[in-house]
Structures are given as C-alpha cells and as structure tokens.
Amino acid sequence: xxxxxxxxxxxxxxxxxxxxxxxxxxxxxxxxxxxxxxxxxxxxxxxxxxxxxxxxxxxxxxxxxxxxxxxxxxxxxxxxxxxxxxxxxxxxxxxxxxxxxxxxxxxxxxxxxxxxxxxxxxxxxxxxxxxxxxxxxxxxxxxxxxxxxxxxxxxxxxxxxxxxxxxxxxxxxxxxxxxxxxxxxxxxxxxxxxxxxxxxxxxxxxxxxxxxxxxxxxxxxxxxxxxxxxxxxxxxxxxxxxxxxxxxxxxxxxxxxxxxxxxxxxxxxxxxxxxxxxxxxxxxxxxxxxxxxxxxxxxxxxxxxxxxxxxxxxxxxxxxxxxxx
Amino acid sequence: xxxxxxxxxxxxxxxxxxxxxxxxxxxxxxxxxxxxxxxxxxxxxxxxxxxxxxxxxxxxxxxxxxxxxxxxxxxxxxxxxxxxxxxxxxxxxxxxxxxxxxxxxxxxxxxxxxxxxxxxxxxxxxxxxxxxxxxxxxxxxxxxxxxxxxxxxxxxxxxxxxxxxxxxxxxxxxxxxxxxxxxxxxxxxxxxxxxxxxxxxxxxxxxxxxxxxxxxxxxxxxxxxxxxxxxxxxxxxxxxxxxxxxxxxxxxxxxxxxxxxxxxxxxxxxxxxxxxxxxxxxxxxxxxxxxxxxxxxxxxxxxxxxxxxxxxxxxxxxxxxxxxxxxxxxxxxxxxxxxxxxxxxxxxxxxxxxxxxxxxxx
Amino acid sequence: xxxxxxxxxxxxxxxxxxxxxxxxxxxxxxxxxxxxxxxxxxxxxxxxxxxxxxxxxxxxxxxxxxxxxxxxxxxxxxxxxxxxxxxxxxxxxxxxxxxxxxxxxxxxxxxxxxxxxxxxxxxxxxxxxxxxxxxxxxxxxxxxxxxxxxxxxxxxxxxxxxxxxxxxxxxxxxxxxxxxxxxxxxxxxxxxxxxxxxxxxxxxxxxxxxxxxxxxxxxxxxxxxxxxxxxxxxxxxxxxxxxxxxxxxxxxxxxxxxxxxxxxxxxxxxxxxxxxxxx
Ligand SMILES: Cc1cc2nc3c(=O)[nH]c(=O)nc-3n(C[C@H](O)[C@H](O)[C@H](O)COP(=O)(O)OP(=O)(O)OC[C@H]3O[C@@H](n4cnc5c(N)ncnc54)[C@H](O)[C@@H]3O)c2cc1C
Ligand code: SF4
Ligand code: SF4
Ligand code: SF4
Ligand code: SF4
Ligand code: FES
Numbered sequence: 001x002x003x004x005x006x007x008x009x010x011x012x013x014x015x016x017x018x019x020x021x022x023x024x025x026x027x028x029x030x031x032x033x034x035x036x037x038x039x040x041x042x043x044x045x046x047x048x049x050x051x052x053x054x055x056x057x058x059x060x061x062x063x064x065x066x067x068x069x070x071x072x073x074x075x076x077x078x079x080x081x082x083x084x085x086x087x088x089x090x091x092x093x094x095x096x097x098x099x100x101x102x103x104x105x106x107x108x109x110x111x112x113x114x115x116x117x118x119x120x121x122x123x124x125x126x127x128x129x130x131x132x133x134x135x136x137x138x139x140x141x142x143x144x145x146x147x148x149x150x151x152x153x154x155x156x157x158x159x160x161x162x163x164x165x166x167x168x169x170x171x172x173x174x175x176x177x178x179x180x181x182x183x184x185x186x187x188x189x190x191x192x193x194x195x196x197x198x199x200x201x202x203x204x205x206x207x208x209x210x211x212x213x214x215x216x217x218x219x220x221x222x223x224x225x226x227x228x229x230x231x232x233x234x235x236x237x238x239x240x241x242x243x244x245x246x247x248x249x250x251x252x253x254x255x256x257x258x259x260x261x262x263x264x265x266x267x268x269x270x271x272x273x274x275x276x277x278x279x280x281x282x283x284x285x286x287x288x289x290x291x292x293x294x295x296x297x298x299x300x301x302x303x304x305x306x307x308x309x310x311x312x313x314x315x316x317x318x319x320x321x322x323x324x325x
Numbered sequence: 326x327x328x329x330x331x332x333x334x335x336x337x338x339x340x341x342x343x344x345x346x347x348x349x350x351x352x353x354x355x356x357x358x359x360x361x362x363x364x365x366x367x368x369x370x371x372x373x374x375x376x377x378x379x380x381x382x383x384x385x386x387x388x389x390x391x392x393x394x395x396x397x398x399x400x401x402x403x404x405x406x407x408x409x410x411x412x413x414x415x416x417x418x419x420x421x422x423x424x425x426x427x428x429x430x431x432x433x434x435x436x437x438x439x440x441x442x443x444x445x446x447x448x449x450x451x452x453x454x455x456x457x458x459x460x461x462x463x464x465x466x467x468x469x470x471x472x473x474x475x476x477x478x479x480x481x482x483x484x485x486x487x488x489x490x491x492x493x494x495x496x497x498x499x500x501x502x503x504x505x506x507x508x509x510x511x512x513x514x515x516x517x518x519x520x521x522x523x524x525x526x527x528x529x530x531x532x533x534x535x536x537x538x539x540x541x542x543x544x545x546x547x548x549x550x551x552x553x554x555x556x557x558x559x560x561x562x563x564x565x566x567x568x569x570x571x572x573x574x575x576x577x578x579x580x581x582x583x584x585x586x587x588x589x590x591x592x593x594x595x596x597x598x599x600x601x602x603x604x605x606x607x608x609x610x611x612x613x614x615x616x617x618x619x620x621x622x623x624x625x626x627x628x629x630x631x632x633x634x635x636x637x638x639x640x641x642x643x644x645x646x647x648x649x650x651x652x653x654x655x656x657x658x659x660x661x662x663x664x665x666x667x668x669x670x671x672x673x674x675x676x677x678x679x680x681x682x683x684x685x686x687x
Numbered sequence: 688x689x690x691x692x693x694x695x696x697x698x699x700x701x702x703x704x705x706x707x708x709x710x711x712x713x714x715x716x717x718x719x720x721x722x723x724x725x726x727x728x729x730x731x732x733x734x735x736x737x738x739x740x741x742x743x744x745x746x747x748x749x750x751x752x753x754x755x756x757x758x759x760x761x762x763x764x765x766x767x768x769x770x771x772x773x774x775x776x777x778x779x780x781x782x783x784x785x786x787x788x789x790x791x792x793x794x795x796x797x798x799x800x801x802x803x804x805x806x807x808x809x810x811x812x813x814x815x816x817x818x819x820x821x822x823x824x825x826x827x828x829x830x831x832x833x834x835x836x837x838x839x840x841x842x843x844x845x846x847x848x849x850x851x852x853x854x855x856x857x858x859x860x861x862x863x864x865x866x867x868x869x870x871x872x873x874x875x876x877x878x879x880x881x882x883x884x885x886x887x888x889x890x891x892x893x894x895x896x897x898x899x900x901x902x903x904x905x906x907x908x909x910x911x912x913x914x915x916x917x918x919x920x921x922x923x924x925x926x927x928x929x930x931x932x933x934x935x936x937x938x939x940x941x942x943x944x945x946x947x948x949x950x951x952x953x954x955x956x957x958x959x960x961x962x963x964x965x966x
Contacts, residue, residue, distance in 0.1 A: 029674050030476075036674040037582045057673070061584065122360025124380050126476050140379075140473055210361060212384075212393060212616075214587040220672045227585070228622040235602075235744070236769045242602045244393035244615050273672035275383065275588050277359040397695050400741045414699055414741055414782045452933040452948075455691040570962035598937035601695075601930045605742030612741075614695075614930075617938070624938065625928050628768035631901065633927070633941075633964075643940070646962070651943035 006051055008172050009077070009105060013046050016170070020101060021072030024062050026055045032128040032137070033113040037062070051077070053130060053148065056110050058267040060085035060222040067099045075101040079110070080165035081155060084265035084300025085222035087167050091303060092263070092310060094225055104165045106174030111135065112153040112268075114277065119151070120144055132176075149180060154281070155268055157183040166301050186289045192282060204250065210276035211249030217270035217280055218256060223263050231255060257283055262291040262309045265300035294318045329531045330506040330519075332497070337504070340525040341367060341430060347521070348428040348465070351389065353382045364389060364429065378431045378469060378499075381664060385594030386429065386436045387443060390460045393591075394615040397456070397601070402608045419456070426463040435480045435662040437468050437491040439594025444492070445656050446597055456614075465518060468493035469504065474546050477665030479554040479678060485663055487546040494518075500538045507539075554663075554678045559653045562681070566650035569684050573638070579683050580641040582673045583620070589667035589675070590618035595648070595660050598624075619643050649681060694933050697739050697784030698724055702777050703759055708845040711766045712810060713775060716752070716759040717785060729788075730754060732795065732817035733924065733952045736787025737932050738762060740773040747929045749951070750787060751813040753820035760787070763813045763845055789932045790951050793818050793922060798829065798894045805834040805859075806907055808879050808899025812836060812845050814924045814951070815898055819849075823858045832859040833888065837879035837903070839866050862886070880906040883914075890915040896922045901966045908955060918956040925950050925958075925965055941965050 013023060017040075027038035027048045035054050040046060060082050066074055078086065083104050089095035116137055117125065123139040135151065137144045156162075162178040165171060193200070219227045232240045232252050240255070241248055256270075264284040271281040291297055295308035295318065332340060344350055350367040355377040362382045370376065398418050405411045440461075447457035471478070471487035480486060488507065490496030494515050496508030506526070509515060519526050569575060590596045600617035604610055617624060620640045626632045634640045652660030661677070668676045704716040717738075719725040730750050739745040746768075752761035764774045777783065795818065803822065805815050815834070822829055834853070838844045844863065853859045864875035864882045875882050879899070888895075895916055897907050904923055911921055927939035927946040934948035942961035944950065958965045 030676065031668070031674060034674055039581045062582075117360055122355065122357075124475055140475070210359075210363075212587075212591045214591050214618075215621075216584075216586040216588045216670075216672050219584040219586040233621070233623050238769075241604055242600055242615050243613065269672075273586075273588070275592060275670040277361055402741070411780065412782065414784075416696065416699070416784075418693065418696055446935065450934075452694055452935065453691045454935060455693045456695075458691055567962050597935075599930070599935075600938075601745065601936065603739075603742050603744050610742045612739075612745075614936075617936070619937065627926070627928050628771065629900075643963070646942070647937075647940070650962075651940065654943040 005105070005172070005174055005176075006049070009051055009103075010046050010049055012103065012170055012172055013040075013049060013075070013077075014043060016075060016101065016103070017041075017043060017046065019073065020075040021070050022066070023075035023077070023103075024059045024066070025049045025077040026051060026057070026059075032125045033111065033116060049077070051105055053109060053111050054113075055079070056113070056153065056268075056272060058082045058085060058222055058269050060089070060267075061220055061269065063095055063100055063222065064089060064225045067095060070099075073099055073101055075103055077103050077105065078165075078168075079107045080104055080161045080163070081107070081159060081265070081267060082222075083165050083167055085267060087303050088223060088263055088265055088300040088307070089225075091305060091307060097303075101169045102167065103170045103172070104168035105172045106177075107159075107162045108174055108176040108178045109148070109152040109156040109162070109180065111148065111151050112272075114272070115151045116146065119146060152180060153268055154188065155266055156180060158185050167303055186285060189282065189285050189289055205246065207276075207278045208246045208249040208253075211244075211246065211252075211278060212276060213244045213249055213252060214275060216273045216275065217253075220269045220273045221256075221260070222267065222269070223260060223265070224256070226259070253280065253283055257287050260284055261287045262295065262297060262307055263299050264288055329529050329535065330509070330526050331503040331529070332506070332525055333503055333527065334499075334501075336525055340522065343525070344428055344522060347426075349425045351427060351429045352376050353378060353380075353431050364432075376431070379473060380475070381433060381666065382436075383666070383670075384592060385439050385664065385666065386432060387439065387594055387597065389427075389429070390440070390443060390457055391447070391597055391599075394613060395456060397612045397614055399609065399611045400605075401610075419459075424460065424463065426465070428465045428467060430467045432466060432468045432493070433471055433664070434468055434487060434489050434491065434493070434496075435478070435485060435664040436594055437466060437493045438480075438485055438489075438662040439664070440466070441491050442595045442652075442656075442658065442660060442662070443597060445658075465495070465514070466493045467495040467497065468508075469497045469499055470507070470543075471546055471550075472499045472542050474549040474553075475665070476553060477668045478550050478663065479665060480663035481547055481550040481556070482554040482678075483557050483659045483661055483663045484559070487550055488543050498539060498542065500535065500542065505535070505539065555682070557649075557659065557681070559657070559659055562659070562685070563650045563653050565685055565687075566646050569687050570642070570646065572687065575684070575687055576638040576642045577636075579680050580638040580675075583637055583641050583675055584673060585620045585622070585637045585640060586672065587616075587618035587621065588670045588672065589677075590620065590644070591616055592666040592670050594662055594664060594666070619647070645677070645680060645684075648677075694786065695931065697737070697745070697786045700760075700783055700785045702779055702781050702783060705777070705779055708763060709843050712763055712845055714751075714761055714763040714845075715774070715777070715783075716761050717783065718759050719785065720782075728757075728760075730760075731788070731792035732821050733792035733814055734788035734790050735932075735951060736760070736762065736785055736789060737929070738764075738770075738774065739784030739786075740770060740777070741782075741784060743773040744770045745784070745786075745930075746770040746774075747926075747932065749814040749924070751816040753824075754817055755820065755824060760785075763810065765810045786932060790947055791949065793896065793952050795821060798822075800828070800830065800892075802830040802889075802891075802893040803832050804888050804893055804895045805832070805836075806879065806883065806895060806897045806899070807834065807836045808903040808907075809838055809843060810845065811897075811899030811903070811924075813898075815896060816846060816849065818896065819853075819859065823853075826858060830892065834859055834861045835864070835879065835883060835886070836861065837864045837866075837882070837899070840869065841865055841872055878906075879903055880910045883907060883910045887914065890917070890920070894920050894922065898924050901926070905966045918959055919954055921955040922952060923955070923958075924952050 026035045029036040127138045129136045354365045355362040447454040490508040497504040599614045648660040699720045706714040735749045748762040868876045930936040932947045939946040942963040
C-alpha cells in the first residue's frame with residue numbers, strides 16, 4: 001500500500017536529515033491531481049512528505065541552483081527516471097556528486113494529468129481521489145472513474161528502470177510494481193512521422209500559435225541550467241528577437257532542441273508545464289532518437305561516461321560522409 | 326413593477342451572429358484539440374473551435390488591447406539625394422488603423438476589472454498610451470456573471486464579486502434559460518446598441534420566481550467564492566508588506582520552489598510590464614514592444630553587470646509587492662483581480678493566496 | 688476620438704559636435720531637426736532624455752548642458768554596453784532619435800538661501816552640471832557653493848574645461864580627488880567619502896547633492912549622516928534600467944516609485960520611505 005511506502009520514506013529521511021542541509025521532496029497540494037515540491041530542514045517537517053502516482057514533477061530541476069546556493073549536502077527525493085537527470089548533470093560536470101544525496105523511490109507509474117484533462121473533455125477538474133488501481137475525478141457537474149493503467153505518462157510505458165534505478169545513494173523499494181503493457185521505444189514518434197512532412201508542419205504551426213514564450217519549458221528543465229544566461233534573451237549577441245509570436249516560439253524551441261540533443265532524459269517536464277499545451281516532448285524525443293542511432297547513446301544512464309556531443313572521435317562509426325549532405 | 330430585460334439562451338447564437346455583421350465580435354472559444362479557451366474572433370468558430378462560457382479563458386483579455394508584441398514605429402535610413410554625405414532617417418508612425426468597433430462577449434467580472442486596471446495604467450494621467458487606446462476605444466464589453474465559481478477563484482477576497490460588473494457596458498446573469506440584464510450603462514452608445522438589437526433584448530415584468538432565482542445564484546456564488554480565501558484589506562496588507570519587506574529569510578523560504586518563468590505574469594490580466602527593442606534588416610527596421618516579466622533575471626540587469634534584483638526571491642518579492650502594495654499606494658486598488666490564473670498555470674504549484682497568507686501570518 | 692501624444696516615438700536630431708571627455712566618455716551636442724520643437728524646447732536641471740540609435744536601441748542619459756543654453760542639448764555617454772557603443776561610433780552630422788525631457792528635476796527653488804555642497808563621482812558630474820550652471824547664473828540667491836569631484840585617475844574627470852573656468856572665476860569652490868596618488872597630482876588623494884570626512888563641511892544651512900555610482904552614493908550618504916546632514920538636506924539621482932521613460936513599462940521601479948517619472952532626483956527623506964533598497 002501507498003502508506004507503507006510513505007512510511008518507509010519518512011523513516012529513511014529521519015535517518016538522513018541530520019547530515020543533509022536541506023531535502024527536496026513531494027507534499028500535498030490543494031490543487032486536484034497536483035503535488036507541491038517541498039523543501040524540508042527539520043524532523044518536524046518530515047510528516048509533510050508524500051509519495052504517490054501523482055508525483056510527476058522531476059525534482060532534479062532544483063539540484064543545480066540549490067547546490068550552488070548551499071554549503072552542505074542536499075537530499076533529493078527522486079523517481080528512478082528522475083535520477084537520469086542527475087546522472088546526466090554529473091556526467092557533464094555540472095553537478096558535484098558529493099553535494100547531492102539521491103534518495104530514489106521505486107515507482108509504479110505516474111499519472112499524466114493532461115491525459116485526464118482530455119478524458120473529461122477539458123472541463124475543469126475540481127477534485128480528485130486516487131486509490132491503488134483507480135482514480136475518481138470530479139468536474140463541476142460530473143464524476144468520472146478511471147482505471148489508472150490507461151492514464152500513465154507516456155514514458156512509463158517504455159520504462160525498464162522503475163525498480164532498478166541506474167544510480168542512487170539510497171533506494172527505497174516499492175512493493176507495488178509497474179504493471180503495464182510495454183510499448184516500443186519511439187513508437188509514438190514513428191507513428192507521428194507517418195503523417196508526412198506537410199501535415200507535420202501544419203501541426204507545429206498550429207501548436208506554436210499559442211506559445212507565449214513564457215520560458216516555463218526552459219526553466220523547469222533540469223538540464224537547462226542556462227536560464228539566467230539564455231541566448232534567447234540576450235541583446236549581445238542578438239540572436240533571437242524578443243518578439244512573442246508563433247515563429248519566435250518555434251525558433252526558441254530550436255535553440256532548446258540543440259541545447260538538449262543527446263542530453264534530454266525525456267522526463268517530460270517541459271511538456272507538462274507548457275501553459276499552451278504544446279507537445280514539446282515529441283521534439284525532444286525525435287532528436288534523441290537520432291542521437292541513439294548515430295552514437296548508440298541514451299542520456300542519463302552511465303555516470304562516468306562522457307556524453308558523445310561533449311567529445312569526438314576521429315571516425316564516427318554511424319556517421320557516413322555521404323549522408324551528411 | 327420592475328422591468329426585466331433578458332436575452333433568451335436559445336437566441337444567443339443568432340444574437341451573436343447578428344451583431345457580428347456590424348461589429349468585430351470576440352468570444353471565449355475553446356480549442357477542442359487541446360482544451361485551451363481563449364478570446365478569439367467569432368469567425369473562427371467551427372466543429373473544432375467552440376464557444377465556452379463556463380470556464381475562464383487561459384489568457385486574460387489583455388491579449389486584445391495589449392498584445393504580446395506590437396510595433397511602435399518603423400524607421401528607414403535614407404541617403405539625401407542632393408546631399409549624399411547626409412543620411413536621413415524617416416520614421417513611419419503607426420496609423421490609427423481603421424478598426425471596426427468591437428463587442429467582447431462573455432467576459433467574467435474579474436477580467437472586466439482587469440481591463441479597468443489596464444485603463445488606469447494606460448489611459449490615465451498625462452502619459453496616455455495611444456497604442457492601447459487605439460485598440461481599447463470603441464469596444465463594447467458584455468460581461469456574464471459567474472453562476473459557477475471554481476476553487477481557484479477569489480475575487481470576493483480582494484473587493485470584487487462574481488456579479489460586480491465594474492466598467493462593463495452590459496452585465497448579464499445566467500439563470501439557465503435566459504441571460505438577465507443586470508447592468509446597463511447609461512451611455513448613448515449602449516442605448517443605441519440595445520435599440521439596434523431590440524429583437525433580442527426581450528422585456529417582461531419581474532416575477533417572484535425569477536427574482537428568487539437571481540438572489541439564490543448571487544448568494545451561492547458569493548458564498549462559494551468567499552470560502553476560497555480570506556478577505557484582504559488593502560490598507561492592512563500594504564502595512565504588512567512594508568513591515569515584512571526586509572525579512573529576506575521569509576521571502577527565500579516562500580519562494581524556494583519558484584523557477585522564475587513568465588507563466589504567471591503572462592496569463593495575469595493586470596501584469597503589463599513590457600520590453601522595447603529595435604530590429605533592423607538592411608536599411609529598414611522597426612521598434613517594437615513585447616511583454617516582459619519582473620521575475621526574469623534580465624529585467625533589472627544593468628550594463629555594468631550590477632543587478633538590483635539578482636535572486637529569484639527578490640524578484641518574486643517585487644511581483645507580490647507590485648500587486649499587494651505598490652499599486653495600492655499609487656491607485657488605491659489591489660493589483661490583482663482574484664482570477665486565479667497564475668495558480669492554474671504555475672509549473673510548481675505556487676499559490677498567490679498561500680504566499681500572501683504566509684506573509685500576513687508572519 | 689481624443690488625440691493622444693505618442694510619447695514613445697522619438698524626434699529626429701542631429702549630432703552637431705562630439706567632445707572626448709575621458710578614455711571611455713564622450714559628450715554629444717545634439718540639435719533637434721524640427722525648428723519649431725527646438726525653439727520651444729525647455730528642460731530643468733536633472734531631467735533626462737532617451738537617445739536612440741535606430742536599429743540598435745535606446746538608452747537613458749541626463750541632459751547636462753546648461754538650461755540657459757538654447758542652441759544645443761548636451762549628453763555625456765560612458766561606453767558600457769550595446770547602445771552606448773553604438774553612440775560612441777557616431778560621427779558629427781549623423782542622426783539620432785531623442786525623447787526628452789523626461790523625469791523630475793532638482794528642487795533648486797527650495798535650495799535658495801542655502802549653502803550647496805555638490806558631490807560627484809565620475810560620470811555623476813553630468814546631472815550636476817546643468818544645476819551648477821543654473822545656480823551660478825543665479826548666485827545672488829544662494830550662499831556658498833562647493834563641488835567635491837572624485838574620479839579614479841586625473842584622466843577620468845569629465846568637463847575639465849568647466850572646472851578650470853569655475854576655479855578661475857571663484858563662483859564655486861572646487862575640490863578634486865583621485866583614488867591613488869600619481870605623479871604631478873597636487874589635489875586630494877582618496878575615495879570620495881574619505882575626503883568628505885576629512886573636509887568636514889558644516890551641515891548648517893547646507894544642502895548636499897550627491898551623484899555617482901551606487902556604491903559611492905551609499906558611502907557618501909553615510910558620511911553625510913555622520914556629519915549631521917538631515918535627510919531632507921541630502922539629494923541624489925538614481926539609476927535603474929529603463930525602457931519607456933514615462934511610467935508605463937514598469938521596469939525602473941524602486942518600491943512604489945518609478946525612477947523615470949517620480950525621479951531620477953530624490954531626497955534621502957523620500958528614499959527612506961521606500962521599503963526596497965535604493966542601492
Ligand atoms: C536617469 C538616468 C540617467 C543616466 N544618465 C547617464 C549619463 O548621463 N551618462 C551615462 O553614460 N550614463 C547614464 N545613465 C546610464 C545609462 O543609461 C546606461 O549606461 C545605458 O543605458 C547602457 O546602455 P547600453 O545599451 O550600452 O547597455 P546594455 O547593457 O547593452 O543595455 C541594454 C539596455 O539596458 C538598459 N540599461 C542597462 N544599464 C542601464 C542603466 N545603468 N541605467 C539605465 N538603463 C540601463 C538600457 O535600456 C539599454 O538599452 C543614466 C541612467 C539613468 C537611469
Ligand atoms: S513552448 Fe510552452 S512553456 Fe515553452 S515558452 Fe512556449 S508557451 Fe511557454
Ligand atoms: S527537455 Fe523536457 S523532457 Fe528533456 S530533460 Fe528537459 S524538461 Fe525533461
Ligand atoms: S510563480 Fe510559478 S509561474 Fe510564476 S514565475 Fe514562479 S514558477 Fe513561474
Ligand atoms: S495575480 Fe494571479 S489571481 Fe491575481 S489577477 Fe494576476 S493571474 Fe489573477
Ligand atoms: S522606464 Fe518604463 S516605467 Fe520607468
């Protein structure tokens with residue numbers, strides 16, 4: 001049961017809290033289907049911690065800035081997939097391993113609330129209740145009951161590290177296991193590409209009409225540690241216009257794509273937070289698919305491996321000169 | 326007996342279509358593909374874009390009057406033919422584009438208030454803003470009160486109410502079958518509007534049943550809304566903001582999870598900060614303005630590298646003080662209309678009510 | 688429809704003369720192209736303007752010519768960033784855009800009958816220059832005038848031509864100081880606040896006007912407080928990043944004040960009422 005897991009978590013944190021300056025975890029939110037990141041320092045606060053299928057946020061987002069601001073060690077509660085962001089940051093030497101204690105919890109899947117929003121015809125959800133296999137969702141005049149297994153995040157359907165994190169300092173095992181019908185990696189991207197270039201272009205055209213250039217996608221990304229130095233906001237060099245419109249929105253994503261090629265751990269945070277509901281993860285995945293093909297590399301899995309785009313080989317096996325034109 | 330003016334719900338569609346012949350009509354329209362509701366032209370309605378009067382729009386109305394990006398003027402470097410040594414500069418000012426009159430239908434009272442505040446900024450004092458006025462003038466605002474109040478609404482906490490129509494020209498109340506006109510401004514423009522479409526504005530005597538219905542709805546909405554947060558008194562809150570301003574540890578604590586994006590600012594009906602920039606290609610270029618956000622590192626960064634608000638907590642503190650302190654001092658009003666949009670879009674669950682509450686209880 | 692003046696569109700002006708002040712500061716003398724506007728142009732000491740290099744941008748500079756000079760407007764520009772670099776690259780005869788005058792000004796009427804102590808650091812002499820000109824012109828209304836002017840090295844003083852004139856005429860007592868001693872320098876050596884402390888000017892019936900970089904303002908004010916100057920008797924000008932200059936874009940706020948419309952001139956008394964730090 002969920003409570004058993006939460007108790008294990010709290011026990012673990014109690015034993016660690018003395019040695020850590022601050023711990024980032026999940027806590028309840030008043031908003032339905034959401035949780036709140038919480039920063040705790042004392043034993044008394046430990047009771048605020050929760051862990052359930054709604055803990056979507058990737059708390060690794062806070063690691064870079066917080067570790068720069070604290071003297072001591074910080075603890076972060078992570079899902080096995082979130083820990084990939086930490087691995088990636090460490091392998092890029094953006095994070096110092098000894099400053100972070102990764103407390104990883106076994107995961108049995110997380111809910112994609114945009115899927116639920118869709119299932120209730122985008123009516124505003126005013127309350128929700130979660131149990132082991134089902135979720136009840138209430139709008140202003142209706143109540144819906146859904147099976148959890150249909151509403152997990154896309155990444156859960158291809159996940160194979162849910163009880164076997166690639167790296168951790170502490171691991172808390174979850175008795176509940178992820179029990180989903182597996183999908184093929186990048187199956188959704190291949191499916192999407194079948195519609196042809198013209199349709200794809202039209203799709204993005206429409207999507208980006210709504211982009212308000214709020215930079216939420218950039219600022220929530222655990223790997224975009226550049227938020228206060230971003231080229232998209234600079235006057236010198238003035239690479240990108242400050243205008244807010246569809247084409248600048250697309251150009252901004254191009255910048256993000258290049259910055260994240262071979263780095264993105266596909267956590268899905270950018271897509272989750274976009275107030276314009278743009279399907280940003282599709283873009284990130286496409287680039288990662290190419291990187292996988294060229295370099296046989298998946299970001300965020302091996303701590304002491306130099307990411308391929310941070311280095312070079314004299315001869316790249318998978319890149320053929322004649323294909324480069 | 327009091328006369329009741331109302332629009333029958335079943336003739337609403339015809340009414341809107343009719344007025345769209347004479348006006349540019351804007352409505353809350355939901356994109357069925359991604360669920361987002363925004364104000365848009367009636368002309369885009371089709372099977373994928375449908376009118377939705379129930380919920381708040383994702384973007385506030387400021388989008389229409391103060392767009393995310395607009396050109397201020399264009400310039401061109403020109404050689405003087407007689408005197409080729411000299412390069413002249415020609416400026417072309419934006420024309421008063423011959424905009425048709427607008428009707429904006431189905432705005433919530435909180436958004437009407439948002440517009441009232443934009444008027445305070447852009448249409449008062451000596452430095453009026455012609456770009457804003459150009460779009461804002463000749464607009465008829467038809468608001469519908471909130472018979473449904475959602476958990477993130479809190480207009481009653483900050484001096485509004487689900488049926489306070491502010492400076493809207495027409496205020497409607499939805500009693501299910503009909504939309505009852507509960508506010509009508511006295512202007513000639515509106516008298517003419519009502520007369521022009523008199524077929525749709527029906528009249529009857531007020532009866533007990535309707536009166537009870539109206540009272541019940543108003544009471545219920547006010548009640549629900551006021552359970553969403555406590556009442557905020559403008560005077561007390563400024564004093565509290567002043568006395569806690571220098572409590573850096575408090576501000577650091579309550580803003581720790583903020584990632585300093587612009588989501589909350591860009592959806593807010595009252596945030597109007599903007600940036601100005603030039604762009605040039607060959608000899609021609611333009612100066613434009615576009616939205617900007619005070620939680621952004623670059624906002625106050627000076628050429629010397631000095632940044633008066635270097636840290637997120639300092640910037641967020643400015644944002645909250647702008648709304649719950651500075652604006653009150655300048656304009657006697659809280660600079661927040663309680664729409665709850667910022668709460669809805671925040672990636673990390675910052676809730677302005679919780680923030681202000683923790684300041685009050687500090 | 689109400690006709691509203693568009694305050695965001697600059698007027699075209701011509702750079703008539705460029706003066707090299709220091710290694711990284713130049714002064715521009717600018718004339719509005721439109722004769723009518725030029726004739727009617729009036730400004731008060733302390734007010735500023737926004738200078739555009741079209742295609743690059745706009746930035747803020749105080750008008751530092753004498754308010755009594757009608758032929759041109761002078762601005763001094765320190766090279767710090769994109770737009771200031773573009774301004775440094777201008778030549779005489781080239782066109783710029785100007786939005787001026789903006790902001791408030793020094794309350795020189797309130798200073799009548801009092802001694803005035805001007806304290807400038809580096810480019811901070813610019814906002815003081817028009818005020819000094821005005822006050823010297825009306826010197827019978829004021830008591831003793833003193834200028835303490837600090838710069839890093841002897842080469843970093845702007846307006847040396849004015850200073851020489853002022854020294855010779857005796858209208859105003861001028862004390863110059865540099866950060867570190869150097870060969871041939873015969874005036875004060877030391878940071879502005881330290882020299883001020885050494886000079887110990889009397890606070891009685893005296894107004895102090897301090898302009899310069901933030902850090903210098905901070906420490907100078909501390910010394911003035913030590914010397915018993917009251918908050919009402921200390922004035923300064925503040926800098927914040929600006930865009931619109933007319934109280935709309937929100938960028939330049941310090942607490943509830945907009946530097947562009949409520950400032951740039953503030954008394955310490957006003958500043959102390961603001962919750963946000965002004966430095
Ligand atoms: C009221 C006032 C009077 C001033 N008077 C003078 C003067 O007489 N002489 C002088 O050399 N400098 C003066 N400054 C400072 C001057 O405005 C900046 O140095 C200049 O804007 C830097 O522009 P940039 O484009 O070169 O810098 P960048 O760093 O490239 O800046 C880009 C933009 O940031 C803004 N900005 C950056 N720093 C400042 C700043 N410190 N103040 C205001 N805006 C800034 C400008 O809008 C500029 O367009 C004054 C500033 C203010 C507020
Ligand atoms: S893509 Fe979405 S999150 Fe990113 S800037 Fe645009 S609107 Fe904001
Ligand atoms: S780009 Fe998006 S999916 Fe990839 S790591 Fe960043 S936030 Fe996660
Ligand atoms: S409060 Fe939320 S939406 Fe606003 S800047 Fe912070 S993270 Fe972004
Ligand atoms: S601060 Fe938030 S609740 Fe208040 S008006 Fe802005 S978006 Fe609405
Ligand atoms: S510069 Fe725009 S408000 Fe002051």
